[in-house]
Amino acid sequence: MLIFLAIVTGFAMAFAIGANDVANSMATAVGAKAITPKQAVIIASILEFLGAVLFGSHVTLTIVKGIVKPQVITQPEILIAGGFAALISSSIWILAATIWGMPVSTTHSIVGGMAGFGIAASGWDAVNWKVMISIVSSWILSPLAGGLLAYSVFKLISFLILRRPSPAKAVKKVGPILIWITFFIIVYLFGVKTLKIGQTNSIWSATIIATTAAIGGYFTLRKYYRIRTKDYELVESIFKRLQIMTSCYVSFSHGANDVANAVGPLAVIYWVIRTGVISPKVEVPIWVLALGGFGISVGVLLLGYRVMKTIGRDITQLNNTRGFCIDFSTASTVLISSVLGLPVSTTHIVVGSVVGVGVARGVEVVNVGVLKNIILSWLATVPLAAGLSALLFKFLVKVI
Amino acid sequence: MTRFVGKMFPKQSPLKLLYEHAIVTHNAAQFIIPALNSYFDNQSIDQMCTQVDILEDKADELKVMIRESYSKLKFVYFDRVDILTILHEEDAVIDAVDDFLKSLTLNKLEKPLTKDLKDLLFELAQNSFDSVHMMTMAVEDLLTLVESSFSPSIASEEDKLTAKVETDESRTDRVSLQLGKKIYSMKNSMHPVDLYFLEKLAGLLTRIADHAENVAERIRMITHT
Incomplete structure (x- = not known):
């Protein structure tokens, strides 16, 4: 019964x-009209699932093991109640924030939820503050890193292509290099993290695939160069294709990174119920990751379409070069964080990347207290989710 | 969260709205010569006045949208004051066009104009329209400049265009001066009200070109910062 409830709660969180959250990964591609909302929903649901199943275990373990010290919690019932409290409080907070249109991070919510039950169960010592501080610093550093990367990528594209006397000629030359870099990063990280084929093999595979893609890109670019009508249209059409790739890359990495938010506590509950012991190391079964991925995919399919349609209609001034910079930076930051085992927030990295391109005079960005909202949500999410989780824990521990 | 991502971008690009405003102004300016022709052919220009009124209303709506949008923007391509100054000047162009057309409905000349005077008046009208046309192109090029991430080569193209508006404007000034002299030289043969009327028409046409040139000047300034 408890396992069933845990599955339902974990699925609900993944659905939320x-x-x-998933629209963040596809928002700029839909906004820049690189893909339609329908295509975005289909692509996102498949890739989020694959990312979650193939790529998700590492971060899941960081959250489960890192925030609450297992040795402090001695009774299995406490850990079960805590897992439920964390999951339910996060789901409620995310739902409430969604209704209010508040920019909260699912990662922040679950970290707060875990910390809340830990404190309620065994006091302040239950929380591994060293890990907590490193996570908190990653929340500050990740948007900064996303912003800096987006700024640099946009400036580089500006310098190498957009500001040239003939941008079409420039993109013909630089395009294959950009294709090479994009493919290299994706394949390299895929090799290291997903296939786990080691550094050397990953570098070789990435080099071969990226070189093939760049050669293919070179001939395609030559063809498009001959039939072009306007220089900037050609540039945009190239970045449109690259942006579709980077959006897929964002979606995949989002699945890998954020599935932990839903299935982390579920993995703890399942482990404790099944084994009856509290282990410092909690294995995450593949079906748990698949359940998380499935929940995310169902959420995208059922409710994501409406959200993406709104985005496609609302963001009218974003074009493909700027969208590519935002997507590429977001994906790279999320994936690198995933490799380092840091549970970062995709929302904040997207924001950092948008601001980065804005600072580089690439896009006009609305203020409307948006930046203030980021800081507010930043500050509010963890204590609120923790408080709610602590209250729920006090109740659940008596029931279970 | 998604609404949050959407909110980071303005619903409509203020720069594109500015270009739309320039097109509306251009469309209004297209009535200058047909209205003048109709006036001398003794035909009604009321319909044209109504159409310019509609365009002016549309321009006002766009003006409000641009102002609202700019008040919420954090990172912008150009300084807000510069863009609002350009908008103000574009607005002054459409206002002057409206005034010109309405002025034509106020008075009928007692005597037909001499050919050289009429030719000068038409030349001035054509020059004013040309200035507005070039102004619209300069605003359109701002979009390309942004797309090119402020490429020096695009900025130099923009320079040539704004220089052309300024040349047009100085030509307009010359023709306006000539026309003014011609009008006042007829003080003994023309009814004083007609003289005042023609001088006012010339003044309005010159004002249109002046404001178009102000737009170009401001564009030249912002493309060099």
Whole structure:
């Protein structure tokens, strides 16, 4: 019964992530009209699932093991109640924030939820503050890193292509290099993290695939160069294709990174119920990751379409070069964080990347207290989710 | 969260709205010569006045949208004051066009104009329209400049265009001066009200070109910062 409830709660959380959070990964591509909302929903649901199943275990373990010290919690019932409290409080907070249109991070919510039950169960010592501080610093550093990367990528594209006397000629030359870099990063990280084929093999595979793609890109660019009508149209059409790739890359990495928010506590509950012991190391079964991925995909399919349609209609001034910079930077930051085992927030990295391109005079960005909202949500999410989780824990521990 | 991502971008690009405003102004300016022709052919220009009124209303709506949008923007391509100054000047162009057309409905000349005077008046009208046309192109090029991430080569193209508006404007000034002299030289043969009327028409046409040139000047300034 408890396992069933844990599955339902974990699925609900994954569904909420899919419904609300996934659009962040595809928003700029839909906004820049690189893909339609329908295509975005289909692509996102498949890739989020694959990312979650193939790529998700590492971050899941970081959250489960890192925030609450297992040795402090001695009774299995406490850990089960805590897992439920963390999951339910996060789901409620995300749902409430979604209704209010508040920019909260699912990652922040679950970290707060875990910390809340830990404190309620065994006091302040239950929380591994060293890990907590490193996570908190990653929340500050990740948007900064996303912003800096987006700024640099946009400036580089500006310098190498957009500001040239003939941008079409420049993109013909630089395009294959950009294709090479994009493919290299994706394949390299895929090799290291997903296939786990080691550094050397990953570098070789990435080099071969990226070189093939760049050669293919070179001939395609030559063809497009001959039939072009306007220089900037050619440039945009190239970045449109690259942006579709980077959006897929964002979606995949989002699935890998954020599935932990839904299935982390579920993995703890399942482990404790099944084994009856509290282990410092909690294995995450593949079906748990698949359940998380499935929940995200269902969320995207059922509610994501409406959200993406709104985005496609609302963001009218974004073009493909700027969208590519935002997507590429977001994906790279999320994936690198995933490799380092840091549970970062995709929302904040997207924001950092948008601001980065804005600072580089690439896009006009609305203020409307948006930046203030980021800081507010930043500050509010963890204590609120923790408080709610602590209250729920006090109740659940008596029931279970 | 998604609404949050959407909110980071303005619903409509203020720069594109500015270009739309320039097109509306251009469309209004297209009535200058047909209205003048109709006036001398003794035909009604009321319909044209109504159409310019409609365009002016549309321009006002766009003006409000641009102002609202700019008040919410954090990172912008150009300084807000510069863009609002350009908008103000574009607005002054459409206002002057409206005034010109309405002025034509106020008075009928007692005597037909001499050919050289009429030719000068038409030349001035054509020059004013040309200035507005070039102004619209300069605003359109701002979009390309942004797309090119402020490429020096695009900025130099923009320079040539704004220089052309300024040349047009100085030509307009010359023709306006000539026309003014011609009008006042007829003080003994023309009814004083007609003289005042023609001088006012010339003044309005010159004002249109002046404001178009102000737009170009401001564009030249912002493309060099």
